Amino acid sequence: MAKSPETEHPNKVFGWAARDKSGVLSPFNFSRRDNGENDVTVKILFCGVCHTDLHTIKNDWGYSYYPVVPGHEIVGIATKVGKNVTKFKEGDRVGVGVITGSCQSCESCDQDLENYCPQMSFTYNAIGADGTKNYGGYSDNIVVDQRFVLRFPEGLPSDSGAPLLCAGITVYSPMKYYGMTEEAGKHLGVAGLGGLGHVAVKIAKAFGLKVTVISSSPKKEEEAITQLGADSFLVTTDPQKMQAAIGTMDYIIDTVSAVHALYPLLGLLKVSGKLIALGLPEKPLELPMFPLVLGRKMVGGSDIGGMKETQEMLDFCAKHNITADIELIKMDEINSAMERLAKSDVKYRFVIDVANSLSPP
Ligand code: NAP
Ligand code: ZN
Secondary structure, eight states, X not given: OOOOTTTSSSEEEEEEEEOSTTOOEEEEEEEEOOOOTTEEEEEEEEEEEOHHHHHHHTTTXXXXXXXXXXXXXXXXXXXXXXXXXXXXXXXXXXXXXXXXXXXXXXXXXXXXXXXXXXXXXXXXXEEOTTSSEEOOSSBSEXXXXXXGEEEOOTTSOHHHHGGGGTHHHHHHHHHHHTTTTSSTTXXXXXEOOSHHHHHHHHHHHHTTOEEEEEESOGGGHHHHHHTSOOSEEEETTOHXXXXXXXXXXXXEEEOOOSOOOSHHHHHHEEEEEEEEEOOOOSSOOOOOHHHHHHTTOEEEEOOSOOHHHHHXXXXXXXXXXOOOOEEEEOGGGHHHHHHHHHTTOSSSEEEEOHHHHOOXX
16 A cells, blocks of 8 residues: 555655645645755745646646645755765755756756756656655755755845745746847846746846836836836736837747737737747647748747756846845745735735744644
8 A cells, every 4th residue: 555645754744735626725744755865954944936836736737646735946954964965064055946856867967957857857746756756845844856956145035035946047047048138238028027027027137138017917017117127017908008019029038827818929029039938827828820920030938947057046146136026924824825826916926934834733
C-alpha cells in the first residue's frame, strides 16, 4: 500500500493544501525527504501568491494532482546543508522559485536553461527526482537541491523581494532574450497590471525602456504612473485611445491570466514588433493572421528563467532597489486572498507571512 503523505518521509512538515478543484486551502500534515548530500533545508519565512497557484488549485489546466500545497516564491533561512553543498551555509538567507529539479545533463541544462529541460520538475504539483510528490512553499520548510536554491542578496527585503522569484524572473528573462534591453528607449507595452505586470514596469524602467501599461482596469491608472513609474497608461476599453496608440510599440509583454483578444494588442505593435506571451489562460487564444502577416510581427513565449539568470535578476533588483508592491497576509487569510486575486483585486502581490502565521494545530 502506498504510504500517506504524512509518513512517506522522515521530515515532518506542516502546510496548507487544496484537496480538490474547489481550490479551498486548509491545514495539511505531510513530510519531505531528509536533507541529502546536495540538499539545502530551508525554513520558510515568506511565500508569494502567484496566479499560477490559483490556476493550479482550481485545476484550470486540467493536470492538478491533489492534495496541492502551492507556493513558488519562497524566501527563508538555510537550516541544514548537505556535505556536498558549497554554495550555502546554515543561516544564509536563500530563495526558492518555480523549479526544484532538472536532469542537469541535457542541452538546456548545459546552457543554464534548466527551465526548458524536458525533465524539469516544478516546486509543487509535480514529481521530484526520488519519485515522490513535490509540495510548495505554503508550508514551514522545504528541502531543495542546491542547484535550485538562490542566494538572496543583502538589502533585498525578504517579504517584498519574494515575488521576484517567479514574477521577477518571468518578466526579466524575455526582456533580455528578445533584445528589449539592447537599445535604450524602445517602447514596451505591459498588458495586465498584476503581479507579473507591475514588476515588469519596474524592471523595464530600470533597463531604460519607455513603458505603457495596457490594462482593463481604469482605476489602476494613477498609481501605474505615479508609483510604479510607467510613462503612460492605456485602457483597453477606450476605443479612441486604443486607436491613437496603433503602431506605436516595439514590444508587448502579455501577462493577462484570462482568455482575451490578441487582435487589439497586435495592432499596437510597430512593423516587426514582438508580442511575448507570459500569461497562461485556461483555454487557447485566437491568433489573428492578418496583423502578423501584414506587419511582419511575431508572437513568442517565455517560461520563468534558468537558475543563473534568476540569480542575475535578483542581484539586478537589489542594485536597483526593485521589489514587489505587496499585501502581507496571514496563512489563514489565504482563501479570501485567492478570491480577491481571481478578481484582479490586489496591489499587486499577496505575500504570506509564513513564519509568523503558520502554526500546526
Ligand atoms: P495577476 O496578478 O492575477 O495579474 C493578471 C492581470 O491580468 C490582472 O491584474 C489583470 O490586469 C489582467 N486580467 C485578469 N483577468 C482579465 C480579464 N478577464 N481580461 C483582461 N485582463 C485580465 O496574475 P500574475 O500572477 O501576474 O500571473 C499572470 C499570468 O501569468 C497567469 O496566467 C500565470 O499563470 C502566468 N504566469 C506565467 C509564468 C511564465 O513563466 N510564463 C510565470 C508566472 C505566472 P488589469 O487589471 O491591468 O487588466
Ligand atoms: Zn508564479
